[in-house]
Amino acid sequence: MLTVLKCDALDGFSHCPDNLCPSFLDDSSGPPSSPLGGGRKKQNSALPIGPDPEFVDGVSTSSPTASSISCKKITKKSVLGEERRRVWVHGPRPEYKKNSQRFNLPSRIIGLLRPNLDIVILPGAHEPTREFWEFSRAVLGLAEWQAVFTSGSIYNMDDDVDDEMVERLRAIIKESGCGWTMVPYCVTPNFNRWASKLSSLDVETFGELLEWVDMYGHKGALHRHVRQLDVPSLVETIDPNILVARGYTCSAVDDLLLAYNLLDCQRVVVKPIYGAAGEGILFMSSEAELRGYTFPMGDVCLEEHLNLDLAPDGIVLSPAMHYNEGDFVGDDLIDQIMKGTSYMGWRKSIVSAEFHTAARQCLRKFMDYTDPKGPGGVDFLSVDGRPFLSDLNTGRFNGCHGPKLFRLMYAPTSDLFVWKGRAPATLTAQDFWTQCVAAGCAFFPGVSSEGVFPLLYLRGRCVISTSPPFPPVCRIPLPFAPPPPPPPPP
Numbered sequence: 259m260l261t262v263l264k265c266d267a268l269d270g271f272s273h274c275p276d277n278l279c280p281s282f283l284d285d286s287s288g289p290p291s292s293p294l295g296g297g298r299k300k301q302n303s304a305l306p307i308g309p310d311p312e313f314v315d316g317v318s319t320s321s322p323t324a325s326s327i328s329c330k331k332i333t334k335k336s337v338l339g340e341e342r343r344r345v346w347v348h349g350p351r352p353e354y355k356k357n358s359q360r361f362n363l364p365s366r367i368i369g370l371l372r373p374n375l376d377i378v379i380l381p382g383a384h385e386p387t388r389e390f391w392e393f394s395r396a397v398l399g400l401a402e403w404q405a406v407f408t409s410g411s412i413y414n415m416d417d418d419v420d421d422e423m424v425e426r427l428r429a430i431i432k433e434s435g436c437g438w439t440m441v442p443y444c445v446t447p448n449f450n451r452w453a454s455k456l457s458s459l460d461v462e463t464f465g466e467l468l469e470w471v472d473m474y475g476h477k478g479a480l481h482r483h484v485r486q487l488d489v490p491s492l493v494e495t496i497d498p499n500i501l502v503a504r505g506y507t508c509s510a511v512d513d514l515l516l517a518y519n520l521l522d523c524q525r526v527v528v529k530p531i532y533g534a535a536g537e538g539i540l541f542m543s544s545e546a547e548l549r550g551y552t553f554p555m556g557d558v559c560l561e562e563h564l565n566l567d568l569a570p571d572g573i574v575l576s577p578a579m580h581y582n583e584g585d586f587v588g589d590d591l592i593d594q595i596m597k598g599t600s601y602m603g604w605r606k607s608i609v610s611a612e613f614h615t616a617a618r619q620c621l622r623k624f625m626d627y628t629d630p631k632g633p634g635g636v637d638f639l640s641v642d643g644r645p646f647l648s649d650l651n652t653g654r655f656n657g658c659h660g661p662k663l664f665r666l667m668y669a670p671t672s673d674l675f676v677w678k679g680r681a682p683a684t685l686t687a688q689d690f691w692t693q694c695v696a697a698g699c700a701f702f703p704g705v706s707s708e709g710v711f712p713l714l715y716l717r718g719r720c721v722i723s724t725s726p727p728f729p730p731v732c733r734i735p736l737p738f739a740p741p742p743p744p745p746p747p748p
Contacts, residue, residue, distance in 0.1 A: 336583055337439045337462040337631075344464075345427065346370065347379040347453075348443035348655065349415030353532040353555045360413055363443050365390055366714040367655075369664050369703075373399045377430070379419065383410030386716035393687040393715070398703060403430075416448035424455050431459050439464050444654035445471060445632070464583075465632035466653045474628045475653025477559050478531040483507040484517045484560075493647065496627045500620050501646045503639075505561030507531065514548040517560040525563040530555035534651065536600030567640035569593070569608060576648070577607050579617060580635035580656055584625045587633075588662035588674070590618050594637065595677055603677030604658050610643060617645040628652075633659055664713055668703045687715035 338344070348363040364380050365387055371378055371394075380387055391405050406426065408418035431438050437460045442449045445465035453463065466475060473479075479492035484506035491507075493500050505527075506517040518526060528551065530538040538555045541563065542548055551558075567575045574596040580587040591614055595603040607614070617638050624636070634652035638645040658676070665674050694700040694710045701709030 338441070338464050338582065342437045342439045342462070343434065344372075344376040344439050344441050345379065346376065346441045347416070347419075347449070348441075349379075349417075349448065350413070351444055351446060351532060351534075351654070352414060352448060353530070354534070354537070355554070356537060359534070359537075360415070361387055361716055362714065364415055365716060366657075366660050367441075368394045369398065369711070369713045370660065370667070371398065371400055371404055374401050374404070377404050377406060377427070379406050379408065379415065379423075381410045381415050381418070382407035389717065390687050390712075390715050393691065393712070396688075397691065414448055416442075416446065416452065419452045421455075424452055428456060428459065431456065431461060436460075437462070441465075444475070463632075466630065470628070470630075471653040474630075474650075475634075476531040477529055477533070477650050478507045478557055479650050480647065481505045481507050481559055481561075483509070484513045484520070485509075497620075497623050500623070501641075501644060503527075503561040503564050503646060503648065505559050507557060508560050509557050510553070511549055511551060514551060514558075514560055515545055518545060518548055521560070521562050523562050527559075527561045527563055529559045529561065529649075531557045531559060534654075536598070539599040564639060564641050564646065567643065575609065575640040576601075576637060577609055577613070577617060577640070577645070578604070578635055578637045578656070578658060579621050580633070580659055580662060581621065581625060581630065582633050582659075584630055586618075586621075587659060588666060590614065592658060592662075592674065601657065603675070604661070605675045606673055609640060609645075613638075613640065613643060613645050620645065620647055624650075624652075635659070660713060664711075669701070669707055672708055683717050686717060687712050690715065 346367050348367055350359040350363055354360075361381060361384055364378070368378055368380075368391065370376075380391060388407075394400060395402065395404075406423060408415055408423065409420075410418070412418040440453050440456075440461060440463045442453070442463070442465055445463065445468060447468065450468070453461075474492065480502050482489060482491050482494075490498075493502060504521055506513070506520065508514045508517055514528075525541060525543050526548075528538075528540045528542060528548075532555055533539065538558075540551075542551075548560075569575050576594040576596050577591045578594050578601075579591055591607040591609060592604045593607045593609070594601040595605055609617075620638075621636050630652065632653065633655045634650075635656035635658070636647060636651065637649035639648045640646075661674055661676050665672060690712060691700060699710045700706075701711035703711065
């Protein structure tokens with residue numbers, strides 16, 4: 259079992275529901291043979307970790323140029339192959355508005371850095387981000403040069419990358435003698451503005467062309483536009499038998515009113531086509547409410563409100579699936595732990611084999627049709643045991659990419675379980691980690707096979723991923739009390 263902790267100080271869920279939290283037992287010592295016990299013995303803060311230890315041999319831990327490295331030439335089509343070094347730059351899309359997205363997205367992939375190989379760009383002038391970076395450096399054995407900070411003065415991090423930063427990256431890339439891959443959250447004009455200045459080097463981008471994103475990288479592909487009812491949606495074009503909620507894409511209030519009348523149902527859902535993590539989703543039940551909508555994130559989908567299946571603990575059954583370059587990432591399906599319109603984590607899926615097969619076929623058909631070159635994912639809702647495609651989170655990294663990829667790097671045989679909750683603003687990542695080590699449940703990357711690890715921790719909100727059943731030897735000192743389970747949807 260792998261546990262991953264993510265925390266940030268903004269826009270988080272206050273707690274984890276009691277049915278998701280582990281039973282904290284008094285015995286935290288564990289048997290001598292426990293992988294957790296083995297992890298406790300080795301508390302070196304600079305572990306020799308990475309998916310390919312031989313690849314990092316001989317790399318200087320103090321120099322960003324790493325001139326002594328021998329870059330392997332692996333016959334592999336992937337631009338994210340292990341032989342290529344990476345620049346992770348996860349700034350928000352232009353449509354995003356939340357401060358949580360401003361700071362969460364860049365930091366939540368720090369755990370994917372390979373020591374002395376890769377670089378992450380992070381927002382500057384933000385103390386929680388700097389704290390988490392310093393913590394990650396110590397535990398993951400990263401070098402100081404592997405993080406490049408912006409000024410922090412601009413919301414969109416890509417807009418904050420200046421010429422000085424570009425020249426710094428250019429020098430590192432040229433002197434390394436290796437091929438590099440830019441790994442953005444999503445390819446946007448903001449990203450291309452500065453990344454294109456490195457195009458003369460051996461640099462590729464893991465992601466889609468802007469034209470691909472415009473066609474396939476948003477929820478508008480689920481439905482026909484209400485003003486173009488004779489033009490099939492992308493999903494219909496791929497396979498008219500894929501199940502989706504009845505709905506229409508809308509660009510103005512008049513569109514919403516027309517779509518509402520066509521749907522002929524009282525309760526509807528408004529979903530911005532470029533929204534992420536539930537941002538901007540609203541439930542409405544009248545024309546008056548629709549008339550007041552201002553389209554703060556651009557075009558939306560207006561859909562019927564479905565009667566959704568629930569898991570045994572009362573949480574909406576909403577499995578998700580993720581891919582990179584047309585290949586499934588990790589376990590095919592993982593159930594989202596829903597709270598309202600947002601996910602508060604992920605856990606092993608409990609859907610039927612028939613559901614799983616149909617969902618897998620749906621995503622495979624999408625990938626075969628669109629030929630993705632980067633990351634993406636899709637969400638489903640279970641209605642009478644059948645998979646309804648509810649979200650196309652394509653052309654960008656999804657929240658579960660990080661935990662899944664971290665698991666594949668360090669605990670490929672372990673299950674994965676993730677949840678979010680708010681931690682006190684005074685509790686740092688190092689404080690939490692120290693408590694986990696003392697409790698015997700800390701996951702040491704490269705050493706442990708199960709345990710708890712902070713994959714994102716920006717003082718204030720926690721996300722912890724693990725896989726049930728929670729091991730009895732593990733006692734997590736969570737600094738927050740669980741609330742009651744969420745009520746069933748109306």
